[in-house]
Amino acid sequence: MTPxxxxxxxxxxxxxxxxxxxxxxxxxxGELDAVAREIGRRAPRFVLIAARGTSDHAGLYARxxxxxxxxxxxxxxxxxxxxxxxAPLRWDDVLLVAISQSGAGPDVAAxxxxxxxxxxxxxxxxxxxxxxxxTAAELVLPLRAGEERxxxxxxxxAASLALVAGLVARLAGRPAWGAGLTGLPEAxxxxxxxxxxxxxxxxxxxxxxxAAAAEALVVSRGxxxxxxxxxxxxLRETGRIFADGYSTADLLHGPVAVAGPAIPTIAIRxxxxxxxxxDDALAVAARRGVIPWTIGGHEAARVKGALVxxxxxxxxxxxxxxxxxxxxxxxxxARARGRDPDAPxxxxxxxxxx
Numbered sequence: 453m454t455p456x457x458x459x460x461x462x463x464x465x466x467x468x469x470x471x472x473x474x475x476x477x478x479x480x481x482g483e484l485d486a487v488a489r490e491i492g493r494r495a496p497r498f499v500l501i502a503a504r505g506t507s508d509h510a511g512l513y514a515r516x517x518x519x520x521x522x523x524x525x526x527x528x529x530x531x532x533x534x535x536x537x538x539a540p541l542r543w544d545d546v547l548l549v550a551i552s553q554s555g556a557g558p559d560v561a562a563x564x565x566x567x568x569x570x571x572x573x574x575x576x577x578x579x580x581x582x583x584x585x586x587t588a589a590e591l592v593l594p595l596r597a598g599e600e601r602x603x604x605x606x607x608x609x610a611a612s613l614a615l616v617a618g619l620v621a622r623l624a625g626r627p628a629w630g631a632g633l634t635g636l637p638e639a640x641x642x643x644x645x646x647x648x649x650x651x652x653x654x655x656x657x658x659x660x661x662x663a664a665a666a667e668a669l670v671v672s673r674g675x676x677x678x679x680x681x682x683x684x685x686x687l688r689e690t691g692r693i694f695a696d697g698y699s700t701a702d703l704l705h706g707p708v709a710v711a712g713p714a715i716p717t718i719a720i721r722x723x724x725x726x727x728x729x730x731d732d733a734l735a736v737a738a739r740r741g742v743i744p745w746t747i748g749g750h751e752a753a754r755v756k757g758a759l760v761x762x763x764x765x766x767x768x769x770x771x772x773x774x775x776x777x778x779x780x781x782x783x784x785x786a787r788a789r790g791r792d793p794d795a796p797x798x799x800x801x802x803x804x805x806x
Contacts, residue, residue, distance in 0.1 A: 462602035462690065462718055462793040466779045467644065469610045473772065474637035475596045476611045477618050487575060487591050488622035492696035494548035494573045502529040506605045506682060509552040510612035513678040513771055514549065515632050517603035517616060520768070521624045521756040530564040538770035543572035551577050553600065553608040555583025559720045561609040564588040576613055578699070579608050593619070604689045605777050609682060613772050629766035643762045647777035651784055658745040658781060662687065668695040669711060670778070671703055673729045679771045683778030690786035690793040700733030714743035720774050721748035722767050747777050754779050
């Protein structure tokens, strides 16, 4: 239990994220180079991602980044097809990427074993290089995040996104956004300072609204759809708030019916076309009385009380920055509700499913 007034493990681990991302990209540079060379040699035509929970959201980010940068279609694996249905799959021309903080999930490892046994290249991204998952995979990228004591994964999520970005940048041969990786740790350091100041200022009302609410919505589009899902998960895990994350496109296909002034709404609004699509959905939600708290780039400054964070990061890298205020909001709201963000009841750090 976190003592009253003392920083939680979750808060400390959020503060470590810039250094963790720097370590993942810099100390892991040689491994990233080697994995990129091997994947390039094998020339897959399709990518399948196996993950659970927070790592599933990292996989969703990978999907958007791979499809928009490399032009390869990406799917998310249904582990039960392998572990429960025992259905054989055709793994021709497929790269299987498994993401897991602990690497201990037997279902994700089983998908890796099936793919590798059929001759597909397999990659594990994990914080535990000696884990079940790492042993099952042909290639491994360690997160180098150090021990994560809070149940809610924060620094391992950010490290997963950073390694995905580092790998895709190498496979693409210097995409336009790749130069942003060099200054990413510094941008995240600044983002944490900006987010902390916002939560003590205009964002304090957001913390209070979340603390008083039973439900919440988090919305975005494109690369930051994963950010919306991840922030919503953290609100559920740490504060026991029934938060849902949506692509704003999906929001308009029915869930907008639950939106209203009594449901706190957080909008992750990147610059550019994805942000314009977020605006379109929020205009519909506004007719139902929704006044969202907005987190985004330069263009978000048009919104009163918005948090403008890491405005100079290329849009494909903004999910690493935009998730930080979401993590801080979840931690603060949990404590405001009298909850321990480090030890949500009924949850454990390692979850094993089949």
